[in-house]
Amino acid sequence: MKDLIKITLNLAIIFICAGAILAVVYAGTEPRIELTKKLEKEKALKSLIPEAAFINTAGTYEPLEGKKAEYYIAKDKNGKPVGYIASSYSKGYSSIIHLFVAVDPAMRVKAINILDEQETPGLGDDIGKKYFQDRFKGKTLDQLVVVKNPDPAKIQAVTGATISSKAATKGVRTGVEFLMKTYLPGKGVTNGAACTQPKAPDKGEGSNK
């Protein structure tokens, strides 16, 4: 009986002490954690489209069943859209890959950023490295296809990690497809170059001839 009371008291005191310490730590760190996360997200968005003056949340969509993702519109200081960013999820080899994809107004990929993945360390997790993410730069939707050998017009898979590479590419495709549907409802893939090339550069060349 004496033991019983002592044990109960023991446990109660220890739990209350531990709870109190954690409550203090939590209260002290919580606002900072929120702030850091917000800044971190803004920094990640900004680094995708550095020339944007504002990046605003435009809404949410569902790239993977049960996973809601936000998309954003990036504008310069005159309010003209300079690009769009979609957050996207895709099922990888051993994890769900979460990424950002940024496109220019002609829907060519400007940059991607893998935010979270738990693929095989040393193999699949190479998709988080710069050399792989750089392979997406300038690609149109049609070019987002994974191949095994080097091909500047396609996405070359990470050696030994075809599944992870395909999954990352699928995530990017989902994002780009959604952005096209939303912001370029003219359907068919636009040949960016034809309609966005301004006339100004002609001047210099003309004089040479």
Place this chain on the structure above:
Amino acid sequence: MSTEGKTSYAGLLKNGIFGENPVFRVALSLCPSVAVTNTLKGGLLMGIGVFFVQTLANVSVSIVRNFVHQRIRLPAYILIIGMWVTAINLLLEAYAYGLYKQIGLYLQLIVAFAIILSRAELFASKNKVVPSLFDGLGMGMGFLIALLTISFFRELLGSGSLFGYHIVDTKPVLLFVLPAGGFFAVGLLMGFFNWIDMRFFGGHGASGASH
């Protein structure tokens, strides 16, 4: 196993690093020794995490050692360890977010590490606060050094790089990056340290704590 009060503090540190090295001698916490050591960075971060938790847990267990009832000591120790892990987790998330993103997942696993509970039970619950502090520091360092050694060989052999910087352009023995390679690396290194112990110090190999 428990060391008497007379042992010097330097002796306690040495005991954690060599005599009763958590991984190579006592063979505890082998799971993280295999799971996170395929890169040197993973080994380093996990080692540092364990170092702090081990030290804090040892000190707090030692403080409450005369107060906690024998029959509930294990839940009490687990609670203390869990509390420190959570507190460190929150502090890192708030003040070192970059580090937290890399280490956060590992850190939460530390609660269940055998070595920490084992030191709390075998040493801190029977010794005063200061010796417990040094035992924690020694064991933490021993674990950190063990993880660094394992991950050094695994990353070098498996990925041909160290800390993510490429040393050679190929992956010499890909097996070492995969979980199976972790078992080989831990086993071979443990054998190597046993050999040193038996050849030069006249010991009996792992688990025969001889220093």
